[in-house]
Amino acid sequence: MNKxxxxxxSLKEVNTHYCPGCGHxxxxxxxxxxxxxxxxREKVIGVAPVGCAVIAYDYWDFDCSEAAHGRALxxxxxxxxxxxxxxxxxxxxxxxxxxxxxxxxxxxxNRGENLTVIFxxxxxxxxxxxxxxxxxxLGQKSATTPSGRKAEVHGYPxxxxxxxxxxxxxxxxxxxxxxSPAEIMKTKRAIKEAFSNQMNNIGxxxxxVLSPCPTYWGVSPKESLTWIEELLAxxxxxxxxx
Amino acid sequence: MSNKKILMTxxxxxxxxxxxxxxxxxxxxxxxxxxxxxxxxxxRMPEVGGVFIQAESELGAINMVxxxxxxxxxxxxxxxxPGISLKQEGISYIAGAxxxxxxxxxxxxxxxxxxxxxxxxxxxxATRGGGHGDYRCLVLAPFSVxxxxxxxxxxxxxxxxxxxxxxxxxxxxxxxMMEPLTRATGSKLQMINKPWALTGCKGRKPNxxxxxxxxxxxxxxxxxxxxxxxRSIQKQEERYExxxxxxxxxxxxxxxxxxxxxxxxxxxxxxKGKKIGLIRPITLWPFPNGVFKKxxxxxxxxxxxxxxMSYGQMVEDVRLAVDGKxxxxxxxRAGGGVPTEEEIIKKLGRLK
Amino acid sequence: MxxxxxxKERCKGCLLCISFCPKxxxxxxxxxxxxxxxxxxxxxxxxxxxxxxxxxxxxxxxxEVYK
Numbered sequence: 001m002n003k004x005x006x007x008x009x010s011l012k013e014v015n016t017h018y019c020p021g022c023g024h025x026x027x028x029x030x031x032x033x034x035x036x037x038x039x040x041r042e043k044v045i046g047v048a049p050v051g052c053a054v055i056a057y058d059y060w061d062f063d064c065s066e067a068a069h070g071r072a073l074x075x076x077x078x079x080x081x082x083x084x085x086x087x088x089x090x091x092x093x094x095x096x097x098x099x100x101x102x103x104x105x106x107x108x109x110n111r112g113e114n115l116t117v118i119f120x121x122x123x124x125x126x127x128x129x130x131x132x133x134x135x136x137x138l139g140q141k142s143a144t145t146p147s148g149r150k151a152e153v154h155g156y157p158x159x160x161x162x163x164x165x166x167x168x169x170x171x172x173x174x175x176x177x178x179x180s181p182a183e184i185m186k187t188k189r190a191i192k193e194a195f196s197n198q199m200n201n202i203g204x205x206x207x208x209v210l211s212p213c214p215t216y217w218g219v220s221p222k223e224s225l226t227w228i229e230e231l232l233a234x235x236x237x238x239x240x241x242x
Numbered sequence: 243m244s245n246k247k248i249l250m251t252x253x254x255x256x257x258x259x260x261x262x263x264x265x266x267x268x269x270x271x272x273x274x275x276x277x278x279x280x281x282x283x284x285x286r287m288p289e290v291g292g293v294f295i296q297a298e299s300e301l302g303a304i305n306m307v308x309x310x311x312x313x314x315x316x317x318x319x320x321x322x323x324p325g326i327s328l329k330q331e332g333i334s335y336i337a338g339a340x341x342x343x344x345x346x347x348x349x350x351x352x353x354x355x356x357x358x359x360x361x362x363x364x365x366x367x368a369t370r371g372g373g374h375g376d377y378r379c380l381v382l383a384p385f386s387v388x389x390x391x392x393x394x395x396x397x398x399x400x401x402x403x404x405x406x407x408x409x410x411x412x413x414x415x416x417x418x419m420m421e422p423l424t425r426a427t428g429s430k431l432q433m434i435n436k437p438w439a440l441t442g443c444k445g446r447k448p449n450x451x452x453x454x455x456x457x458x459x460x461x462x463x464x465x466x467x468x469x470x471x472x473r474s475i476q477k478q479e480e481r482y483e484x485x486x487x488x489x490x491x492x493x494x495x496x497x498x499x500x501x502x503x504x505x506x507x508x509x510x511x512x513x514k515g516k517k518i519g520l521i522r523p524i525t526l527w528p529f530p531n532g533v534f535k536k537x538x539x540x541x542x543x544x545x546x547x548x549x550x551m552s553y554g555q556m557v558e559d560v561r562l563a564v565d566g567k568x569x570x571x572x573x574x575r576a577g578g579g580v581p582t583e584e585e586i587i588k589k590l591g592r593l594k
Numbered sequence: 595m596x597x598x599x600x601x602k603e604r605c606k607g608c609l610l611c612i613s614f615c616p617k618x619x620x621x622x623x624x625x626x627x628x629x630x631x632x633x634x635x636x637x638x639x640x641x642x643x644x645x646x647x648x649x650x651x652x653x654x655x656x657x658e659v660y661k
Contacts, residue, residue, distance in 0.1 A: 041443070042442050042443050042444035042445075043442045043444070044442065045313070045440045045442065047309075048452075054454060055454070055456070057450045057452065058450075060448075061443075061448055062442075062443050062448050063440040063441070063442055063443050063448050063449050063450075064440075064448070064449075064450050064451070065308075065309065065312045065440055065450070065451040065452070066335075066339065066450075066451060066452040066453065066454055067305065067308070067309075068305060068308075068331055068332060068335050071301070071302075071305035071308075071332070074297070074302045074303075074305035074306045074308075074309065075305050075306070075308055075309035075312070076309060077295070077306055077309065078267065078269065078293075078295070078305075078306035078307065078308070078309030078310040078313070078317070079309040079310070079312060079313040079440065081267070081293040081295065081310070082266070082267055082293060082309075082310045082313040082314070082315040082317075083313050083314075083440075083441065083442075085442075086313075086440075086441070086442050103298050103299060103302065104298065104302055104305070106298075107297075107298035107302065
């Protein structure tokens with residue numbers, strides 16, 4: 001018998017701290033698989049966020065940097081400008097990319113930096129205990145919206161990917177989800193395209209992944225996939241945006 | 243580079259000095275009175291194959307410096323007081339991740355938006371941290387356009403050697419004034435190897451650049467290692483200029499533009515037979531404690547007059563160094579006010 | 595002829611693999627691993643298709659598939 005599926009080389013043999021059913025674990029693996037398949041492990045430099053994935057660099061087996069909360073795209077911009085021969089990507093959550101980091105995100109996108117951006121949208125702030133995120137849904141309860149998000153007080157869920165797609169220098173934006181093995185394969189394909197784009201000097205490429213947070217949605221891992229299908233993906237439709 | 247003299251502003255001298263000292267990444271944002279630095283860099287960086295980015299904000303710029311430095315480049319940013327406040331988080335991260343970087347502050351009047359006149363009101367911010375956590379910046383204070391240029395060489399070398407943020411503390415007068423400058427040849431350039439940099443993990447284990455240590459004890463260990471580094475710097479890198487200390491009854495203590503003005507005061511008064519001296523700190527951190535301690539131990543009854551464009555920041559370091567053994571007085575103006583020679587001489591007269 | 599192996603020490607007991615196995619070959623164990631987590635076990639009855647659904651959905655890379 002042949003082994004036809006195993007842990008990718010670029011993912012360390014380390015137990016992660018992520019909750020059971022967390023989307024971070026899955027996407028870390030997909031990124032590692034893509035990097036291995038493209039043969040770029042020795043060229044890649046990853047930039048980790050602040051959030052549950054703050055120690056992503058402990059799970060990947062390639063060069064990585066931290067970044068202050070929200071600033072990953074400024075850090076990555078500079079790394080790529082100084083070392084254009086390397087493949088540089090950021091991995092950011094909804095707070096990192098679309099709250100505190102919005103300015104860095106928009107301007108890196110507007111400058112058309114040749115970067116790959118993996119945006120994990122789980123509509124909540126996990127690490128700090130479940131507070132509202134820019135992408136939290138209307139009516140969704142959180143640690144800072146105990147009665148549920150209200151448009152007139154908290155604004156609407158932020159469609160940052162659609163906003164970025166309106167910038168002329170942004171080349172590729174796709175929204176995907178992790179709700180089934182088939183959708184996971186689509187996520188992997190989108191991530192692969194975002195990395196290939198950088199290798200081919202095509203330009204700013206972003207993949208938004210609708211990702212489960214069973215802990216702070218207050219549901220089981222299986223229910224969290226249904227939560228995405230029935231609620232999150234209705235507000236944030238999957239598909240190619242640009 | 244020839245030895246002929248050229249006229250340059252302090253700001254441009256800092257930028258050109260950085261280029262000659264191997265800086266190949268600059269990110270900045272416009273703010274008066276340092277706008278000549280990003281403008282100069284926008285022309286000069288492409289000429290030497292470096293990177294210039296006008297960032298979206300001062301805090302974007304400092305985070306770009308973090309990235310460029312992590313990737314092994316000699317990286318610099320510049321700003322003025324309010325913009326330096328914005329950079330404090332980034333500077334703390336640079337210090338925590340043990341990255342080299344050069345940050346230039348051309349100080350202006352504050353607090354808040356203040357005005358665009360010179361000041362020395364960011365001394366505490368520069369030497370006490372400014373950002374969060376137990377860290378230090380090595381702070382250099384030039385007092386002429388020539389020093390503004392020359393100091394860029396040790397700035398980048400010290401930053402790379404110790405893996406520490408280095409701050410160049412100037413002010414609006416120094417940034418804007420024009421003086422003749424002799425540009426150095428490449429002999430002062432000292433490049434340092436960076437095996438820790440992020441260059442892609444070919445042929446080695448992966449590198450991680452971080453300041454985050456969650457396992458019990460790890461952060462304390464990292465901090466102790468940094469503290470050790472700061473102690474070495476304090477032992478080895480104190481720099482200052484001294485005039486007339488052998489017989490001075492009163493010693494002026496001033497840095498940067500105030501050091502320039504005080505040097506003129508000392509020179510003038512010495513011609514009239516007055517026994518006045520000057521200590522001009524060049525490193526503000528590490529503060530040149532050694533020379534003060536020696537004078538205090540001599541117990542010859544000299545007194546110090548600290549003169550600043552502030553309401554009393556550097557004077558605290560003088561008092562700490564002297565440790566109560568000799569009197570320390572202060573004269574200062576800020577909010578754009580500049581102590582004049584006449585005011586200093588008048589104050590000296592009142593001290594006797 | 596196909597099978598999977600499940601690393602029970604890595605497994606966090608999220609149970610997603612159980613939902614997606616078309617043959618129902620994965621079951622929750624009533625034991626605990628060294629980390630104090632529940633885990634799942636493969637019931638090898640020769641019907642595994644090596645469809646990869648369990649390995650794909652497993653967030654923690656616990657599953658290796660053999661064909």
